[in-house]
Amino acid sequence: MKRVLLLVLAVVLAVGSAAGAESPTGQEILGDLSFRTILSGSGSAELTMITENAKGAQRSFSLKVYVQMDEEGDAQFLEYLAPADVRGTKFLSVKPKDGESQMWLYLPALGRERRIAAHMTGDSFMGTDFTYEEIGGDFDYEEDYTVQRLPDQAEQGVDCYLLELTAKGSEALYSKVRMWVWKEQMVPVKIEFYGSGDALSKTLTLSNFLPVSGELIPHHVVMANNAQGTRTILELTEVSQETVDPDIFTVRNLRR
């Protein structure tokens, strides 16, 4: 779960940091979008997360999310607002720099908070279409992939750079990644992930960019799993880049 939010916030917070060279190379474009460089700062957001199965049936959750990232490490706190039967469920994840993640969950109906183990497999995370690896903070495009710039294309009605990333070795999760980067804002609007045999595996679409604190932020994020026909839709309703009170990220706060 936290990784989902990391990604969302990563993309959100990244906006505008890119420098616009006249005709940058693929490497330069990617460098400006590097997720790692973006994972700094704090913020909060309210969002609706909808998971959709292959038959189009949906489950919807509303969450309030707090994120803090600095030299000491990462921390996330989230609270379920809806549906009613999980309202008040809280989740805390703390990862000290160079340390192991620790996670806690508080289930109000059972009156119990419990530490939960960090998940280790590459399977679907939290029943969404995001996996641990592709969302993970240590996901490094530059290290694992060779970048090539393809002819520009329009996507979602805006001019885009089109990058094609090809896996260097078997370490990479995907054989190929294609990324459409909105030239004007230097944000990705669409990313395609290809699996073995270069079959399209997943598609991430970012849209509804709205200004927050003077920066454009995608308020509508869709990850489609092309192989399974499922989708996960994230709808941001409120985004703030104000620093979050550190007291939020404590086990004590779970029961509050």
Add this chain to the structure above:
Amino acid sequence: MQRWFKLVMDHPWVVMGVVVLITIGAATFLPRITFDASIDAMIPEDDPVLVELMEIVEDFGTQDLFLVAVQGDDVFSPATLRKIHDLASELEALPGVVEVQSPLNAQKVESGFFGIEIAPMTLDLPQTPEEIEEFRNDILSSPYAGRLITPDGRGAALFLELDGPALLTERNDLMGQIEAVVQRYTGPEKIHVVGDAYILYFTEQIMKQDLVKLVPFVAVIIGVVLYWTLRSFLGIVIPLLTVGISVTWTVGLMIWRGIPVSIISMVMPVILVTIGIASSIHILNKYQEGLARGLAKREALEETFAAITAPVVMAALTTAAGFASLITAFVHPIREFGVLTAVGVMLAMGLSLSLVPALLVLVKEPEVRQGKEKAQKDGPLTRILHTFVHWAVHRPRLLVLIVTAIFVVFALGATLITLESNIVNYFGNSSPVKQATMVIEEVFGGSMQISVVLDTGEADGIKDPAVLEELVVIQDHLNSFDTINHATSIADVIRELNQALWDGDPEFYAIPDSNEAVAQLLLLFSLQGGSGIDSLVTYDYSRALVTAQMKTLDAEQMAQVISQVEQFLAQRYNSGSALKSYLSGTPKVMQRLMNRYVQTQISSLISSSVMVGIIVSALMKSVSLGLLSMVPLIFTVVVNFGIMGFAGLPLDAVTSMISSVSIGIGIDYAIHYISRYRWEAANGHDPATALRQTSTSAGRAIIYNALALVVGFLVLVFSHFRAIAVFGLLISAAMIVSSLAALLVVPLLLNHYAKRQLRKG
């Protein structure tokens, strides 16, 4: 008709040309032959049982189990564990295999030092004694004990999830690959494969082997019979050519209509060859007789067809009617088989009356050997036949008594008949699929999945603790039967999670007391990447499934247990309950099929009797003679069921056709006998003399005819399918019984009938 034969005999090359063209056309379809041996294909698509099953598959995914079981001295040994691991990953790598659940990767919910964890049973392959001991303790204390691994360490099972669309298009490729992988890993451990898809694949292979073996075999056997009866090369070639062409046309028609070969229709070529030669025999016999009397070729031919056409048409019509009556059957492939075979019989008749005369015109007349007629006149056969008539005329009461006694005994035997619908039981005990199924049922508690749906009718209804408790009740009820094991549902997942939340305290292996608590446990489950609940509950949590493994080899017991479970569900979730529940799965389809065999039996019996009765009455212009000719057939059918009951041979899709087929074929004996008797009587003989004359002429022909059929049908005994071998035996027995019945009972009735006529004046 005479004009037709003149036309044919004047233009034999035209007839030949047309037949050759049609045959080539039909033969071009042969390479496109398809096979379908599935149980589902036996039931009409719109049958409620199948519709329910399809709904469940739509909501919860496949309901078919696919298991690969490893049997060895100690599956916990390092070498066997490695083998299981490698086998699982190799199977998982096959295209078409979605997932392999093994004892090593099964999902466990744990409450450990790092908190609640949902993770595979092992992350690294356990190899040291300590690692293996830990793994043994972990898995044997999990719900997978007995399901994925046996406590005595003699068996381990892999559950394969197969890709539905791939199964439809590339099943045989996939099964061939699975078989190849399994073969490579076999030894010293035994590895068994059980699953609908594999059984279908295996059945298809065997069907092909059977066809390749049985069809030439029956041709050779029939060739020998032909030589024995007609004593001429022509007498072998012409009948075989005729039936060969009619089989080609019929099979071509079948493929053209897109009908796959089923386990039932695969006996069609053997049946068509066997019954199709009769008319050619009669024709050639008569022709050779004419030649022997010194008639010229053309004269002999004209006389032959003038005399033989009526009986040939009559015999074909009644036989076709017997097969066509199967159209009232519930089992879909039986309907297809019935209609196609009826068409085949009519085609063979058509060829006998067109191709055969054309051929006979073209080829040189055979040399006819004479003198064997005399030897037969006073042979033992004649004496026996005369004895039959003697009994009928002079000992009618005794004969009636004996026949009635036999009838009653076999009728009692018929009440012992068992039903069978498990395709695995169509194989003999030495067959690999049968053995694999026996192992899986014995060691792992069941080879098929049975599913119970609980429908709350509202979204999130399943999250209600009271509803979850109902799932537990259903599980417990299922597990209370010896033949049902490992019942599981979303309630197990909830209970495991609750226990893990409370530090693994066994007391908390229970459903929590509020909807919210359930919802939050489910959230915990998905947060932790838990998977597999999509096959247990619908996305909106309105419906849940209880699944279990069921033993199905004893199909009767299976059907009983299903009825008991259904009764339980109907009582507990009756119209007053907000919950709806029903049972589904392949065992339910099998039970449905079994219940319908009886109906198929009755309906096809009635319709074949009525159809044949009408045809015979019309042809003989006498309702009473029509009814009379039915008597030996009813006797035959009852004796057949009696044999099945006494011998413990079950009524299944194949054997349920016997009565209709034996009525359709057996009626010919009665027709021949009665026709001949009327002819003799019309020539001024008194009833007793007429019967004696009839018994030696028609009686002899009936015995030869029956023997030829018996020899042909007995070829089926060499089928790899036990069910087809049994069918071959029973239908052969039915041929003997119906011919004997015709020779004993018909004269009895005819004599009685004649006396009454006399009294009436």
